[in-house]
Amino acid sequence: IDWFFDELDRKIDLVIDQLLARYKVQAAKTVKNYPFLMGQGIWLDSEKLGPNDTVGEVLKHGTLTAGFIGLAECLKALTGKHHGESQRSQNLGLEIVGHMRKRMDEATEKYGMNFSLIATPAEGLSGRFVNIDREKFGVIEGVTDREYYTNSFHIPVYYPISAYEKIRLEAPYHPLTNGGHISYIELDGDPTTNVEAFENVIRFMKECGIGYGSINHPVDRDPVCGYTGIINDECPKCGRSALDTDENGEVIGIERIRRVTGYLAGTLDRFNDAKKAEVRDRVKHMSINDPDAPMEQL
Ligand SMILES: [Zn+2]
Known part of the structure; x- marks a missing residue:
């Protein structure tokens, strides 16, 4: 673990250098x-510049951000358990992410720039990095044995855990990741049938310090009548069967909307294999009809 932190520092040094090099080029x-961004005064202070002035003084108001994925796989590699499985791993996870944030804060002081730490889903890298690592280190259980690395500090999507426990474990990472963060709860069923349970989850997120929380629940839409909600075999509004066919004999399907790294998608066709695999592996954290032990946990 000592070696891990040394190596992490070397990687952070590299990232800081790279961010500064990119800034220099842009500045x-x-x-x-940048006729629109600068010429039209979109950026703070850009109205004070003439067309031939350089833009460094304006771009410094932006952020220089380091991101991370796969805390769960990292902890698995270091200790044998991820942070959903062991409190010791959770403590180490907080130490790792806290260290990364501290390094960003130090860079902010040193360079007078807005360095920040972001909890990223890394849509493309989540598959690419694990492929590179698998080639190099082989298949390691819980580390390189899936098609994707877990989003930022999340508990792995395939790990069965209650909504409340997931929120409690992920919340402390939110204030550490000042460049951005999100926690998801996968909910089974139609939230409009139990608004109180839905509200309890939101309130619990707030009490735990979740900065940006999201509840993913199934949303179906009937393209024929426009009804939106849960549609099983039959549309509750127009009563048609989900297997009805058009004049060419093609099934007029129900659109089933799912959420992938913040995008609401009716189909997964356009996502890469890593993200498709992640959606396939997801487990539900609570059922709207059977919310486990909600508010007494507060
Ligand atoms: Zn309908």
Whole structure:
């Protein structure tokens, strides 16, 4: 673990250098290179610049952000258990992410720039990195044996855990990731049938310090009548069967909306294999008809 933190510091040094190098390249450009962003005063202070001025003084108001994925796989590799499985791993996870944040804060002081730490889903990298690592280190259980690395500090999507426990474990990472973060709860059933249970989850998120929380629940839409809600075999509004066919004999399907890394998608066709696999592996954290032990946990 000592070696891990040394190696983490070397990687963070590299990221800070890279962010500063990119900033230097961008800062050397002039206002006329960004006719909309700078010429139209979109960026703070850009109205004070002429067309031939360089934009460094304006771009410094932006952020230089380091992101991470796969805390769960990292903890598995270091201790044999991820943070959903062991409190010791959770403590180490907080130490790792807290260290990364501290390094970003130090860089902010040192360079007078807005360095921040982001909890990223890394849509493309989540599959690419695990492929690279599997080639290098082989198949390691809980680390490289899936098609994707787990989103940021999340408890793995395939790990069965209650909504409340997931919120409680992920919440402390939110204030550490000042560049952005989100926690998801996968809910089974139609939230409009038990608004109180739905509200309890939101309140619990707030009490735990979740900065940005999301509840994913199934949403179906009948393209024929426009009804939106849960549709099983029959549309509750127009009464048609989900297997009805059009004049060509094609089934007029029900659109089933799912959420993938923040995108609401009717179909998974356009997502890469890693994200498709992640959606396939997801377990539900609570059922709207059977919310386990809600508010007494507060
Ligand atoms: Zn209908």
